[in-house]
Amino acid sequence: MLKKTILSIVFLACCLLLVLSCWYFQQREAKIADFMLTSSAGNIVVYARVTNCFTKDMESAILAGVPTTFTFLVNLYQKRIHWLDKNISRLVISHTIKYDSVKKNFNFSSINGQEKSAEFQDFDSAKRAMADLNGVIVSSTKNLKKNKTYYISVKAEMDKVHLPLHMDFFISLWDFETNWYRQEFVYRL
Secondary structure, eight states, X not given: OXXXXXXXXXXXXXXXXXXXXXXXXXXTSOEEEEEEEEEETTEEEEEEXXXXXXXXXXXXXXXXTOOXXXXXXXXXXXXXXXXXXXXXXXXXXXEEEEXXXXXXXXXXXXXXXXXXXXXXXXXXXXXXXXHEEEEEEEEEGGGSOTTOEEXXXXXXXXXXXXXXXXXXXXXXXXOOBOOOEEEXXXXXX
């Protein structure tokens, strides 16, 4: 009887540990959040943020001078019922950060057809710039038809960093990729 009780307690403790660890890793999983879609000056514009994308190891590597790139994939589709959905636009946006230990600043660049760059003195501002999609023009409203259903899908991933001497294993521990975030809308203007 005592043996069964001990085995039951051990089994319940293992189940609880498994559930808690799954919950913890799900909370730490990188994902698209704070998504906003708007039309402005004849364009469809997207705002979004990646959450839980920086681990302690990744932060340490960035502070050691390892350049890090996040790639955002943004697609606009027209939803069609009896046919494949029509791709209206496809964007690939790269955000790169590199720490300059001599100047003690973070160099940020964004490439999505036109290059933007900025310098940050503090790491938190640089991380926000890396994780944010700020007013990205997805398409002109001229490409959309009135009263048709469309959707935007967004995904973020960290580009693989390659280190010398086949030390890539250590970097692969902090790779991430989000699930696709999808937002439907009906174009009415």
